[in-house]
Amino acid sequence: MNEKIEFVIAQFNAVVGDIEGNTNRIIKIIEDNRSLDAIKVFIFPELALCGYLPEDLLLREDFANKTNMAIRELKAHISSNEYLILGAPKYSKDESDIRNSVFILNNREIKDIYDKQTLPNYGVFDEKRYFKKGNKNLVINIKGNKIGILICEDSWNISSLYSKDLENLDFLVSINASPFEKSKDIKRRKFFQKVSLKYNFNLIYLNSVGGQDEIVFDGSSFLVDRKGSIKNICNSFSEDVCKISIENKEYSQKSLLKYEKALLGNDEALYEAVKTGTYDYITKSNLNGVLLGLSGGIDSALTLAIANDIFDKKDIEAILLPSVFTSDLSIQLAKEQCKLLDINYSVISIKDIDQTINKTLEKRFSGLPSDTTEENIQARARGLILMSISNKTGKILLTTGNKSELAVGYSTLYGDMCGSFAPLKDLYKSEVYSLSKWRNSKSISIPEAVIQRMPTAELSLDQYDIDTLPQYDILDSILKSFIEDKKSLEEICNMGFEKSLVSNIINMVISNEYKRRQYCPGVKVTPQSFGRERRFPIVSRFKY
Numbered sequence: 001m002n003e004k005i006e007f008v009i010a011q012f013n014a015v016v017g018d019i020e021g022n023t024n025r026i027i028k029i030i031e032d033n034r035s036l037d038a039i040k041v042f043i044f045p046e047l048a049l050c051g052y053l054p055e056d057l058l059l060r061e062d063f064a065n066k067t068n069m070a071i072r073e074l075k076a077h078i079s080s081n082e083y084l085i086l087g088a089p090k091y092s093k094d095e096s097d098i099r100n101s102v103f104i105l106n107n108r109e110i111k112d113i114y115d116k117q118t119l120p121n122y123g124v125f126d127e128k129r130y131f132k133k134g135n136k137n138l139v140i141n142i143k144g145n146k147i148g149i150l151i152c153e154d155s156w157n158i159s160s161l162y163s164k165d166l167e168n169l170d171f172l173v174s175i176n177a178s179p180f181e182k183s184k185d186i187k188r189r190k191f192f193q194k195v196s197l198k199y200n201f202n203l204i205y206l207n208s209v210g211g212q213d214e215i216v217f218d219g220s221s222f223l224v225d226r227k228g229s230i231k232n233i234c235n236s237f238s239e240d241v242c243k244i245s246i247e248n249k250e251y252s253q254k255s256l257l258k259y260e261k262a263l264l265g266n267d268e269a270l271y272e273a274v275k276t277g278t279y280d281y282i283t284k285s286n287l288n289g290v291l292l293g294l295s296g297g298i299d300s301a302l303t304l305a306i307a308n309d310i311f312d313k314k315d316i317e318a319i320l321l322p323s324v325f326t327s328d329l330s331i332q333l334a335k336e337q338c339k340l341l342d343i344n345y346s347v348i349s350i351k352d353i354d355q356t357i358n359k360t361l362e363k364r365f366s367g368l369p370s371d372t373t374e375e376n377i378q379a380r381a382r383g384l385i386l387m388s389i390s391n392k393t394g395k396i397l398l399t400t401g402n403k404s405e406l407a408v409g410y411s412t413l414y415g416d417m418c419g420s421f422a423p424l425k426d427l428y429k430s431e432v433y434s435l436s437k438w439r440n441s442k443s444i445s446i447p448e449a450v451i452q453r454m455p456t457a458e459l460s461l462d463q464y465d466i467d468t469l470p471q472y473d474i475l476d477s478i479l480k481s482f483i484e485d486k487k488s489l490e491e492i493c494n495m496g497f498e499k500s501l502v503s504n505i506i507n508m509v510i511s512n513e514y515k516r517r518q519y520c521p522g523v524k525v526t527p528q529s530f531g532r533e534r535r536f537p538i539v540s541r542f543k544y
Contacts (some may be wrong), residue, residue: 003143004038005246006255009224011219011234012044015284017063023049023070027077029241030084038245039143041083045175045208046152047100049088052177052208052217058098058130064091068211071103071110077252083142085149087175087480089131090115100131102149102175104140113293114138117161122216123533124179125153126525137165145170145249148201152176155205158195169201170249177208180218180273181527182266189222189230202251208237211280214425214524214531225251233259236427267438270431270525271306277523278423279310282396289315289395293386293416294338294345295458296330298450299424300400301337302436305445306423307398308341317395318345321382323354325458329449336447350381357381375459379415387418396420399520404429404472406519406530407479409504409512410465417519424521428479428528429455429472470501478505484528489544503544513538515539 010029014022026049030042046052049070050063057063067089078084083106090101090113100116100197115134119127138149148169154161155174166172178188188205196203202225209219221234231251236239242259264272265502282290290307292301307316320334338345357377363375390397399419403426405411408530424432436446455472457466469475478497481487482505492502516530517538528534 004144005143006038006040007204007244007246008033008040008042009204009221009233009242009244010044010048010239011206011209011221011238011242012041012048013217013239013280014045014048014051014208016054016212017057019063019066019070021052021058022051023073026074030082033241033243034082039081039083041085041132041142043085043173043175043204043206045206046087046177047089048086048175048208051212053126053130053212054089055126055130058089058215063097064095064098067091075105075108075110076544078105078108082106083111083140085173085175087151087177088494094543098131100127100151102138102151104138104149106325112138112140114149114151116154118153118157120153123527128338137161137163139165139169143247145246148172150174150177155195156191158199166199169199171246172196172199172203173206173306174203175206175322177217177424179215180269180525182270184291185220185236185263185269187523188220189224192222192224193228193230196224196226200226202226204244207234209237209276211277211284211523213281214277214442214521215531216277216280216523218269218273218276218526223251223256231259232261232263233258235261236264236269237276250417267435270427271435271439273525274423274427274523275306275310276434278398278421281421281521287396289317289393290398291317291319291390291393291395292388292400293321293382294318294397294421295321295400296327296333296450297453297455298436298446299429301333301446301450302432302439303398303400303423304337304341304343305436305439308343308445310435313342313344315395316343317389317393318343319386319389320345320347320348321385322347323350323378323458325378325460325463327458329453329457330533333447333450333453337445340447348385350378350385353381353384353535354378376412376415376461379412379457383412383415383418390420398468399522400422400424401519402427402429402432402516403526403530404479406516407483407512408469408475409515410469411515413515413518417515419520422520422522425519426525428476430476433472471487474501475505478502479509482506482509483534484526506544510536510540510543513540 086103090099102114104112117134121128138146206221208217220236223231233242269404397419399422402424481492493499
């Protein structure tokens with residue numbers, strides 16, 4: 001008679017660098033899910049012990065010491081009928097050799113260690129800077145069940161790693177730190193369905209969850225059976241612990257029934273990614289409260305709706321900063337949203353400070369025509385006030401700009417670009433509208449008139465965005481083609497766009513790199529987010 005085995009799959013939100021805190025939470029999950037009626041196999045994601053990715057913290061001796069101490073502590077908690085499959089860094093004795101590894105703990109011992117063999121070094125990944133790669137596969141045997149272990153990128157390259165030792169597996173355990181991107185969850189599932197079917201094994205795909213700097217992990221962990229059928233087990237964008245029983249080297253159907261969960265739609269997944277990334281950035285930094293400048297426009301309105309969905313109302317403050325060009329409608333809509341969401345707000349006019357600065361510069365600017373300088377003074381006056389309130393209250397200032405504006409430089413350095421975190425940083429303007437409509441379909445959080453009105457910066461009389469930029473659906477199509485798809489001028493023109501328009505937009509993207517380098521972090525949701533992922537020189541004569 002086969003002994004009962006239960007996989008305890010822990011979709012874990014690690015805090016980078018908090019090795020003690022992560023260790024305590026791992027131990028608590030183990031203790032909360034113990035029982036004597038089965039052999040337990042606890043599985044945690046890639047680098048769960050220290051969080052993904054600690055970057056140069058990995059190179060510190062004190063970090064290595066804490067990691068090794070934590071592994072020794074965890075060993076003491078694992079009994080003879082328990083196994084812990086844990087992602088953690090592995091250090092050589094002199095700490096010159098660091099591996100991205102899986103530790104297999106059982107009966108208060110390290111039974112085995114697997115070292116990641118395929119180190120990603122593209123996009124946000126920089127693993128070759130820190131880790132040396134492993135060179136052999138690992139298969140463990142738990143009561144007759146043959147279980148292979150791989151880490152993230154290894155699984156995507158299983159065809160190159162596959163050898164006789166991986167033949168006839170019963171289960172492949174793949175632990176991951178795979179960042180969220182739009183539609184990536186579907187891509188994962190389709191790929192691993194084919195893998196399981198091809199190699200005839202059951203697969204456990206366990207992903208990290210939570211935000212870290214600009215990256216957000218969606219979790220969305222799943223199982224695949226030998227026939228390539230997907231079984232959803234973990235929620236998206238939240239910690240989750242699922243227990244799956246094993247019978248005769250297969251998943252127990254009874255234990256799977258309660259874990260069938262619906263996939264998120266595209267807009268919902270995107271919204272949850274932005275929420276999770278914003279929340280974790282602030283809470284993991286031990287910051288309390290947020291504030292933002294609320295203009296009556298779509299970007300700040302969506303930012304406020306997101307903040308309202310993740311923080312207590314008492315910890316949110318909206319600041320209305322009208323100028324001589326601010327319309328009554330803008331003030332009315334901003335106030336309406338605050339009342340709708342029951343958010344505290346204050347109104348601070350920038351008219352006096354704007355006049356004072358212009359008066360101060362009057363002699364210096366004598367004989368020079370008015371231009372965007374005077375417009376930017378207003379934006380910078382707002383930035384000064386918002387940063388001062390943030391400084392005084394300790395609330396973090398949320399920047400409200402979007403990817404379309406950031407791409408073409410339609411923003412003011414040290415003005416509306418001020419802030420500590422930008423939730424919408426990787427969302428194009430058309431996506432801001434789409435998410436605003438989606439959010440309102442659940443419950444009204446944004447006045448409908450905000451969504452319907454023409455976008456305007458209101459920095460001069462009767463000013464609208466279309467005075468400077470094409471309509472956002474056109475702009476975003478060109479930007480996505482150039483930035484995400486890396487298409488050339490000719491290829492974009494072949495899509496039906498006028499050459500002079502495309503050339504102008506591309507050159508705006510190239511010439512505004514200096515602004516983007518000074519922008520605050522924000523949630524990454526595309527494969528070509530501005531920052532670590534898309535790296536272009538600031539000084540460049542590459543123009544069209």
